[in-house]
Amino acid sequence: QTVVTQEPSLTVSPGGTVTLTCASNTGAVSSGYYANWFQQKPGQAPRSLIYTTTNKHSWTPARFSGSLLGGKAALTLSGVQPEDEAEYYCLLYYNRLWFFGGGTKLTVL
Amino acid sequence: QVQLVQSGVEVKPPGASVKVSCKTSGYSFRNYGISWVRQVPGQGLEWVGWVYGLTFDTNYAQNLQDRVTVTADTSAATVYMELRNLRSDDTAVYYCARDANWIVDYWGQGTLVIVSS
Numbered sequence: 001q002t003v004v005t006q007e008p009s010l011t012v013s014p015g016g017t018v019t020l021t022c023a024s025n026t027g028a029v030s031s032g033y034y035a036n037w038f039q040q041k042p043g044q045a046p047r048s049l050i051y052t053t054t055n056k057h058s059w060t061p062a063r064f065s066g067s068l069l070g071g072k073a074a075l076t077l078s079g080v081q082p083e084d085e086a087e088y089y090c091l092l093y094y095n096r097l098w099f100f101g102g103g104t105k106l107t108v109l
Numbered sequence: 110q111v112q113l114v115q116s117g118v119e120v121k122p123p124g125a126s127v128k129v130s131c132k133t134s135g136y137s138f139r140n141y142g143i144s145w146v147r148q149v150p151g152q153g154l155e156w157v158g159w160v161y162g163l164t165f166d167t168n169y170a171q172n173l174q175d176r177v178t179v180t181a182d183t184s185a186a187t188v189y190m191e192l193r194n195l196r197s198d199d200t201a202v203y204y205c206a207r208d209a210n211w212i213v214d215y216w217g218q219g220t221l222v223i224v225s226s
Contacts, residue, residue: 001171034211036211036212036213038154038213040154045204045216045217045218045219046146046154046204046206046216047216048206048213048214048215048216051211051212051213051214052211052212055212057214087153089153089154091154091156091213093211096168097156097168097170097171098144098156098159099156100146100153100154100155100156101153102153103153103154
């Protein structure tokens with residue numbers, strides 16, 4: 001059973017920088033896990049932010065970036081805005097299947 | 110513009126089946142897949158399954174593969190997700206999302222499925 005783990009919650013100050021991570025119990029996350037990242041606000045459908053680890057969609061704000069960090073996929077927000085308060089989910093591809101992380105609740109305070 | 114429009118709320122008794130549709134537009138249906146994702150109220154996202162528009166290849170989450178079928182109708186540019194033998198813990202919002210070449214980008218608005226006697 002593949003389990004993907006994210007920080008349950010993080011808090012950041014407006015204008016600050018925060019990094020969310022995404023780990024797999026199958027081993028170190030590499031580019032072959034094709035990590036995607038999503039933002040979800042209450043009552044809304046998820047919104048795609050990052051695909052294949054580092055690539056941004058045309059609508060993704062420049063302050064969001066994806067990377068690999070210490071064997072995990074990572075999402076970094078630089079210059080955090082109040083509207084970035086949301087739940088963030090990573091999605092990893094393994095053995096032809098997709099697996100979501102449990103989500104990180106990001107509070108901007 | 111790319112759009113994914115899903116069917117409306119469903120209320121079903123335990124043991125029944127439900128079939129949710131996802132009508133796509135604004136892109137070449139055959140060149141992309143569609144994933145289904147569900148979310149139990151107040152909980153996280155769970156990947157359910159995927160179909161590819163060109164070959165109709167499918168993959169399913171291991172915990173649902175005995176009860177779920179995802180199909181595609183190319184002529185209607187529509188994908189369907191059928192879940193059988195419904196249980197109360199299948200109550201969730203079901204989303205479709207465009208998915209190809211490991212890129213998940215556009216999402217439907219979600220369909221609430223309520224399983225209740």
